[in-house]
Amino acid sequence: MKSFTYHKPETIADAVAVLSMSEANRPLAGGMTLLPTMKQRLAAPEAIVDLSAIVGLKGISLEGDTLVIGSMTRHADVAVSELVCKAIPGLALLASRIGDQQVRHRGTIGGSVANNDPAADYPSAILALNAEIVTDRRTIAADDFFVAMFETALEPGEIITGFRIPIPEMAAYSKFGNPASRYALAGVFVARTSNGVRVAVTGAGSSVFRPADIENALAANFSPEALDRISIDATSLASDIHADREYRANLVMVMARRAVTLALQIA
Known part of the structure; x- marks a missing residue:
């Protein structure tokens, strides 16, 4: 160093x-x-x-139908927060499965989102939940924030101060993690709101992304059976020593079905 x-x-x-x-x-x-x-x-x-x-960079609060989380709030605090567990239990569950105990007590939601690791968990939640990323300069919509691998819309010197997350009707996350790092080989976060369904995939591509076919199928019928005839094009997915792109494409569909099932259970 x-x-x-x-x-x-x-x-x-x-x-x-x-x-x-x-x-x-x-x-x-x-x-x-x-x-x-x-x-x-x-x-x-x-x-x-x-x-x-x-x-002011730490803490969790509720403002009407919006969950507000400070950027320096640690994963462990999100996982056990009564507000998060009640408002978005799927987000609390996601936080409880990040890394190991040491990582959860040191890592922060803001650091994870700003880093935009292609296999990190939080970006999928922020994107699927249609959150707003608040910085010292502006507010950025989730759809505009994640640009590419380890790249975001943040400008040099810009600091994330927090997140504003609309509370969904139901939401959940399921991932197939690397047994060593616990990063997602494929992870899927699903969220249903009065405005429709949003789905975000992490671990399978160069950055988090929304699969339109899965979203459309779940918008018509929010059930795991709705995805029986849906598949993911593996062409642009990641392929490495842990999993090739075809395997990841299959994992995405398996995790999507599990996430929907879980969302229905914990709603």
Whole structure:
């Protein structure tokens, strides 16, 4: 790991000021990705801006029909939150299955979404639930946020401050995880609202995506049987030592059926 300057600001303005000094400066949330990549010298920021002391970036609240989660809220806190468990139990269950206990008590929802790892769990929830990503500068719709592998709509120095998540009628997540890392080889989050059905897939492609065929089938009939004759085109899916694209295409459909079944059970 190369040397760097460490900052621990107490306000968003101070954090943004340090980040704006150089595009090589990086914010630190939970550090679950940044620190390992620095140790491997795959990243060498000039300065690290630790966000953990900034008041207002942590916490969960309910504003009408919207669940509000601060960006520095840890996975473990989302998993056990009474508000989340009551409003969106599928989101709480997702958080409870991220990584291991150590990761869940260090990793944050904001860090996960900002990193946009193609196999991370949270991006599928944010996209399927049609959440808004709130930053220090603006509010970004989920459909506009996830651009490509490890790439988002965030501009240099822009910090996620929280998420505004509309409460669905029912929602759930199911994934087939890598037994070592627990990252998703394929994960599917389904959400039904009064405006229709949204589905997001993670782990199977270069970034999280919405499968139109699955959404259309579930909009007509929200049941696992509605997906019996649906399949996913494997052409653009990921293929690696863990699973080839055809296997992932099959996993997506299996996870989609399981997610729908679970959503009906926990609604």
